[in-house]
Amino acid sequence: MPSPLQLFEGMDQQRFLAxxxxxxxxxxxxxxxxxxxxxxxxxxxxxxWSDLAQACLIHVGMVPQAREAVAADAR
Numbered sequence: 035m036p037s038p039l040q041l042f043e044g045m046d047q048q049r050f051l052a053x054x055x056x057x058x059x060x061x062x063x064x065x066x067x068x069x070x071x072x073x074x075x076x077x078x079x080x081x082x083w084s085d086l087a088q089a090c091l092i093h094v095g096m097v098p099q100a101r102e103a104v105a106a107d108a109r
Contacts, residue, residue: 038094053078
């Protein structure tokens with residue numbers, strides 16, 4: 035399984051937002067990051083993803099978005 039950084043690198047903006055939106059929607063029920071056997075399949079990504087891996091996807095995907103929003107507000 036690629037790391038979230040590798041996964042998002044080179045991904046077009048539309049697919050990137052689709053992945054983040056799906057993971058955020060799936061994760062609204064809460065994540066069991068300390069349960070290694072917990073995994074889910076996603077429509078936007080192949081394979082099964084553990085809850086911890088999904089948390090990493092959200093973190094890696096949202097940090098640049100947050101930085102851009104703060105920079106835009108500062109202008």
